[in-house]
Amino acid sequence: MMAIHKMDRKKGLDLILHTPGGGIAATESIAHYLHQMFGNNIRAIVPQICMSAGTMLACACKSIVLAKHSNLGPTDPHISNIPALGVIEEFKRAAREIKRDQSKINVWRPILSQYRPTFIGQCEDAIKWTEEFVTNELKNNMLSIDSDKERKAKExxxxxxxKKNNKSHGRHLHLDKLKKAGLIVEQLEDDDNLQDLVLTVHHCYMHTLMNTTAIKIIENHNGVALAKTTIQ
Incomplete structure (x- = not known):
């Protein structure tokens, strides 16, 4: 809210994202707030990496600007650093194997016993929530004028x-793959002036903060900023 205060909202928002990700609840709240302030006139710019929940936030924008070296990442949800889809797949595999061979229960018991009560349900809810959020944001903004937006957004x-094709939550998804999938992606190198400005900002932040205790910073073009540090 500090960074948005007193900005000229009629000009829309260029949102520069450099993030490893975060939680879906916070992401949903941020997207909702930005839409309340700027409507759909929000463009995501990714100078280097924008992973996980950062990718979800980028999908809430009207377009995404990526450089040749930039990337988004898979959005499969994690709960306490455990992949929700992996848990569901493992649980189903255990059920199949035990059904075929009752002796396999001795193999699976120590694994399944690590899952706390309601954890499977939490994983299922997180998967559904993530898919619904990304689908709805794409339909309502980036693909809003596409006659086939429902199908494309879901795909x-x-x-x-x-998870099967991406293999890892840390996989880097680059411009060509994302454009082929149907996302509206602009290439940063197509505009020399924009490229110079974006990379200058990015490099200034990286060089200034990389050897500090800063773990998060939100700042606007007027220098209004909120920074979060960690205690070493």
Whole structure:
């Protein structure tokens, strides 16, 4: 809210994102607030990496600017650093194997006993929530004028969550793959002036903060900022 205060909202928002991700609840809240302030006139700019929940926030924008070296990342949700889709797959595999061979219960018991009560349900809810959020944001903004927005939004959301093809939550998804999937992506190198400005800002932040205790900073073009540090 500090960074948005007194900004000229009629000009829209260029949102520069450099993040490893975060929680879906916070992401949903941020997207909702930005839409309240700027409507759909929000463009995401990714100078380097924008992973996980950062990718979800980028999907809430009207377009995404990526450089040749930039990337988004898979959106499959994690609960306490445990992949929700992996838990569901493992649980189903255990059920199949035990059904075929009762002796396999001795193999699976120590694994399944680590899951606390209601954890499977939490994983299922997180998966559904993530897919619904990305699908709805794409339909309501980036793909809003596309006659086939319903199908395309669902396919993009599933691609971003596809653990089987992505293999890892840390996989880097680059410009060509994202454009092919149907996201509206602009290439940073197509505008020399914009490229110079974006990378200058990015490098200034990286060089200034990389050897400090800063873990998060939100700042606007007027220098109004909120920074969070960690105690070493």
């Amino acid at each position: 993009i959301a599933k691609m971003l969550m596809d």
